[in-house]
Amino acid sequence: MSLRDPVKIEIARGHRIKKTVCRSCGATNPFKATKCRKCRSKNLRPKRTKGKAR
Ligand SMILES: [Zn+2]
Numbered sequence: 001m002s003l004r005d006p007v008k009i010e011i012a013r014g015h016r017i018k019k020t021v022c023r024s025c026g027a028t029n030p031f032k033a034t035k036c037r038k039c040r041s042k043n044l045r046p047k048r049t050k051g052k053a054r
Helices: 006-017
Strands: 019-022 028-030 044-046
Touching: none
Parallel strands: none
Antiparallel strands: 019 028, 019 044
């Protein structure tokens, strides 16, 4: 079963980009988050999807 709906792929891609990853513990946080929800560190980086365009 493969769903290759271009609209759904676009939505999924947008959701994947809207994430931040903690540099301390590696937890994923919401894009709006300024602090990590696990360790409360401010050391967050945006999750990038460059390199592999899926
Ligand atoms: Zn963390």
